[in-house]
Amino acid sequence: MKSWVEISGQRLAANYRLLADMVGAETSVMAVVKADAYGHGADPCAVVLAAAGAEWLGVTDAAEGVAVQASLAQAGVQPRMLVMSEALGEEAETVVEHGLTPVVSNVEQMEALARAAGNDASRPFGVHLEVDTGMARQGVSPGGALDDVLGWLSRQSAISLDGVMTHFASAEIAGSHQTSEQRTRFEQAVGQVVAAGLKPAWVHAGNSSTIDNPADAETATGSLPWLVNVARMAGARAMVRSGLALYGYSLPVEREQGYGGDARSRIRSRLQPVMTWKTRVTGVREVEPGTKIGYNGTYTAPHRMRLALLPVGYADGLRRELSATGAHTGGWVMFGEARAALVGRVSMNLTIVDVTGIQSVAVGDEAVVLGAGITADDHARLAGTIPYEILCGVKSTRCLR
Known part of the structure; x- marks a missing residue:
């Protein structure tokens, strides 16, 4: 999955x-x-x-x-x-x-x-x-x-x-x-x-x-x-x-x-988000300074970086507007309480995140794409839309907990 x-x-x-x-x-x-x-x-x-x-x-x-x-x-x-x-x-x-x-x-x-x-x-x-x-x-x-x-x-x-x-x-x-x-x-x-x-x-x-x-x-x-x-x-x-x-x-x-x-x-601070969207790391690699990352090389590694690959993208509902370039800071995912910023463009089914500062991240580890630390409001702000559209756009297997 x-x-x-x-x-x-x-x-x-x-x-x-x-x-x-x-x-x-x-x-x-x-x-x-x-x-x-x-x-x-x-x-x-x-x-x-x-x-x-x-x-x-x-x-x-x-x-x-x-x-x-x-x-x-x-x-x-x-x-x-x-x-x-x-x-x-x-x-x-x-x-x-x-x-x-x-x-x-x-x-x-x-x-x-x-x-x-x-x-x-x-x-x-x-x-x-x-x-x-x-x-x-x-x-x-x-x-x-x-x-x-x-x-x-x-x-x-x-x-x-x-x-x-x-x-x-x-x-x-x-x-x-x-x-x-x-x-x-x-x-x-x-x-x-x-x-x-x-x-x-x-x-x-x-x-x-x-x-x-x-x-x-x-x-x-x-x-x-x-x-x-x-x-x-x-x-x-x-x-x-x-x-x-x-x-x-x-x-x-x-x-x-x-x-x-x-x-x-009256209610905003008292509501509890119901959805948590997760994925797992499928690959980890290190790249040298100056490496072009993702489609069209819109993001250039400013230093030696450790990158994790996640098997989600815009086909799954992760908006392309969350992409990061050298001139634009994009979205992020969460590994526990640590943020990992998106680098490069969100692809159809793949996204790259920066785990340089989270050395413990390994293949198989869970990442939160939407949930605690990265909400539908965050996605909506970065994508220039409303949380309704973000939530309705998530396409993934659901389980009730």
């Missing part, structure tokens, strides 16, 4: 419980395991999160939902599952057959689901209606378009409105004007739902940053009052959807220009 990923079930469960405590008893936390649990493995993570108390799991599509559902069945637990990408017509039968809950935004989607469910008024099939409050991605627009959808729901009984939801584009910005506008539109949309005589069981919005953002909190350990109040309008239960924070990371909380309130993260 050239590299492998160790997933800490204990840390994953602890992160979930932290988030649940942060939002308080009046709000549920949906555990998002979409995109293969952000690269951590949806099947094992779903089982851990269900055992930790998650009532809802979020998956990408019907296929992922069916796979996760099978793993949960083997474990003897079965939280509800939200298919977060809007259900396509061809997915309707799968969604209905497996009792998944789809996100919808138009009548055509619901008609397909009603047909798949046999238009059975005695057993209406539940959906969650997404409202586009300003992200222009998924969802029905408030106002007339929403009234049309709600009118259709009111005139039939094969499909029931189990939930109403929206997603915020700037949840990590304290005092965000965009988020404030989206909240107002969402509250108005929920008012339209109530006026149509529909009674959803769930009202949900936001992500990990919504929990993290101090501008959204009543107290340092309190609830999300704006969300709870909107849910109460509909006689529903509030829910927030968390993904990244479950796996030990959060985006930095930024400050809207002119905002004078608290902009300190």
Whole structure:
């Protein structure tokens, strides 16, 4: 095995419980395991999160939902599952057959689901209606378009409105004007739902940053009052959807220009990264000063160096932006508590690191590519991206520890 990923079930469960405590008893936390649990493995993570108390799991599509559902069945637990990408017509039968809950935004989607469910008024099939409050991605627009959808729901009984939801584009910005506008539109949309005589069981919005953002909190350990109040309008239960924070990371909380309130993260320092990515040294060599290292000789040895070869590269998810040249310091790996800097360019399946100062390193020794001492935040900073992309990009055999 050239590299492998160790997933800490204990840390994953602890992160979930932290988030649940942060939002308080009046709000549920949906555990998002979409995109293969952000690269951590949806099947094992779903089982851990269900055992930790998650009532809802979020998956990408019907296929992922069916796979996760099978793993949960083997474990003897079965939280509800939200298919977060809007259900396509061809997915309707799968969604209905497996009792998944789809996100919808138009009548055509619901008609397909009603047909798949046999238009059975005695057993209406539940959906969650997404409202586009300003992200222009998924969802029905408030106002007339929403009234049309709600009118259709009111005139039939094969499909029931189990939930109403929206997603915020700037949840990590304290005092965000965009988020404030989206909240107002969402509250108005929920008012339209109530006026149509529909009674959803769930009202949900936001992500990990919504929990993290101090501008959204009543107290340092309190609830999300704006969300709870909107849910109460509909006689529903509030829910927030968390993904990244479950796996030990959060985006930095930024400050809207002119905002004078608290902009300190509520959870960042308390989260525990769940993924550790490891590999083993496959070769060790010494090179003389002036030796060109790696493709195009972009790194020149400034002195006699001892180099270790690792069998991981950009094909495995180690970003090429972590490469080191004479003019640019790149990433590093960890041997215990010692750093070994990358030298030269990251190759497709091979990377060279400097172990000149770690003379004990030998063939077969473990190196941490991502974990304690070198985090997804470090990789993201060096690669000019976000930790989501780093975690989702890791391609290696996973094992739950």
